[in-house]
Amino acid sequence: MMEKTIKQITFILLLSTLLGLARFYFLKDDDFTLIKVARVLQAAEVQVSDSGEAVFTIPDFMTEPMMASLEFTKYFFDNKKAVFVDARESEEFELSHITGAINIPFDYYDEYMDAIDVLKYDDIFIIYCSGGECSLSLDLADVFFGEKAFENVFVFEGGLPAWQDAGYPTE
Amino acid sequence: MIKFMKKYNLPLLARFILGAVFIYASLDKIADPVSFSTNIDNYHISPIAINNLAALILPWIELIIGLSLITGVFLDGASILTIGLLAFFIFIITQAYMRGISLECGCFKTAVDPSLGDLRQDMLWRIFEDILFLVLAIIVYFRHAFREIK
Numbered sequence: 077m078m079e080k081t082i083k084q085i086t087f088i089l090l091l092s093t094l095l096g097l098a099r100f101y102f103l104k105d106d107d108f109t110l111i112k113v114a115r116v117l118q119a120a121e122v123q124v125s126d127s128g129e130a131v132f133t134i135p136d137f138m139t140e141p142m143m144a145s146l147e148f149t150k151y152f153f154d155n156k157k158a159v160f161v162d163a164r165e166s167e168e169f170e171l172s173h174i175t176g177a178i179n180i181p182f183d184y185y186d187e188y189m190d191a192i193d194v195l196k197y198d199d200i201f202i203i204y205c206s207g208g209e210c211s212l213s214l215d216l217a218d219v220f221f222g223e224k225a226f227e228n229v230f231v232f233e234g235g236l237p238a239w240q241d242a243g244y245p246t247e
Numbered sequence: 248m249i250k251f252m253k254k255y256n257l258p259l260l261a262r263f264i265l266g267a268v269f270i271y272a273s274l275d276k277i278a279d280p281v282s283f284s285t286n287i288d289n290y291h292i293s294p295i296a297i298n299n300l301a302a303l304i305l306p307w308i309e310l311i312i313g314l315s316l317i318t319g320v321f322l323d324g325a326s327i328l329t330i331g332l333l334a335f336f337i338f339i340i341t342q343a344y345m346r347g348i349s350l351e352c353g354c355f356k357t358a359v360d361p362s363l364g365d366l367r368q369d370m371l372w373r374i375f376e377d378i379l380f381l382v383l384a385i386i387v388y389f390r391h392a393f394r395e396i397k
Contacts, residue, residue: 077323084324088311096303099280108281112299165366183366211288 115214117143117231134200134228141217144202144230146238153244158200161220162236163212174204174236175245182212185219192224200228207235258390261383262316265329268380269313272355276306290339291346308332316387326388333381337374344370 100110120142123131132151135142144152152158153174160177162169169179180188182205195201201220205212213231221229232239240246276283284302288295308328315325336354344367354373386393 081323081327084321085328088308088315088321088324088328092304092307092311095307096300096305099277099307100303103280105281108284108299110300110303111296112284114295211285 117141117214117233119143119145120148120230138221138228141203141214141221141229141231144232146232146234146242148230149202149204149232149234149239150242150244152200152202158202158230159195161201161203161216163203163205163216164210164236168206172236172240172246174239175247177204180216182216182219185216192220195226197224197226198228199226200230201226202230202232204232204235204239207233207237210235258387258393261386262319262322265380265383265387266313266316269309269316269329271313273306273309273313275355276302277310280306290343292339292342323388326384329384330381330388333377333384337377337381340370340374340377344374 100108117140120132121135123133130147130151132148153160153176160174162173162177162179163182164179165181165183166179169177169181173179178191180191185192201217203213203217203220213233213235217229217231220226236246280299280302283306284299287293287298287301293301309332312325312328312332315321316329
């Protein structure tokens with residue numbers, strides 16, 4: 077009885093695997109590989125000025141969104157040169173967010189087109205969400221960079237948790 | 248209760264309900280494994296390398312299980328797999344909920360549904376729903392014992 081059940085399970089799993097592989101064969105998407113590769117963003121560059129301070133510069137031309145470190149993010153927060161975008165849901169945003177950030181929840185960004193369209197394409201955007209567990213910021217960065225053709229899009233991967241841990245301003 | 252279950256042939260009813268649910272759940276994912284793979288990423292429970300493979304194979308398991316439950320072919324194997332899958336779904340949605348991850352579960356539709364209000368509320372509903380389905384799957388597996396109850 078048990079042996080029969082195990083044979084049935086094995087058959088179902090094998091058949092599913094074969095059908096899944098057949099589906100892969102007919103899938104027309106070059107980016108979709110059998111073994112998925114994690115996407116790693118290139119980190120923004122840091123230079124040290126004559127006085128020994130870290131100075132961050134924006135590349136002249138970016139081919140995809142770049143990764144922003146905590147230091148990079150704080151640097152652009154202090155000199156007020158960047159627009160901070162919170163990609164989480166509005167309820168989470170209302171609880172706490174980086175001071176001055178605007179909220180564009182990735183899951184509903186279609187509804188926020190009016191807010192996106194008033195942004196300047198050559199501004200510096202630093203997008204964040206809830207840190208390591210969260211991919212909303214990366215997804216929204218792809219929309220900003222790809223669909224909306226904004227030039228300088230950065231993802232602050234540490235997100236709100238890293239910002240709060242460092243004791244930086246939230247509201 | 249037992250009388251009620253016998254009168255309405257609960258194991259058969261459970262088979263049709265679960266079968267329909269699993270077939271319905273599989274179709275969108277078979278059509279769009281790319282989005283489903285992103286749904287799997289969001290659970291943060293498996294190594295990213297295997298998520299595309301899982302997105303390709305898992306929906307077919309669901310479809311075959313659904314067909315088995317309805318036709319009665321390979322019923323024992325299908326009901327054990329159903330129990331295993333549902334227990335797994337309950338576990339992964341619960342762990343995501345406990346860790347504070349808000350996610351579009353990818354249970355039935357792979358694309359984000361803008362009409363869906365509160366994601367966390369939806370996750371709780373999915374957990375409850377899967378527990379109900381799990382009970383049905385257990386009834387299907389123990390259908391012989393069920394018939395012998397006088």
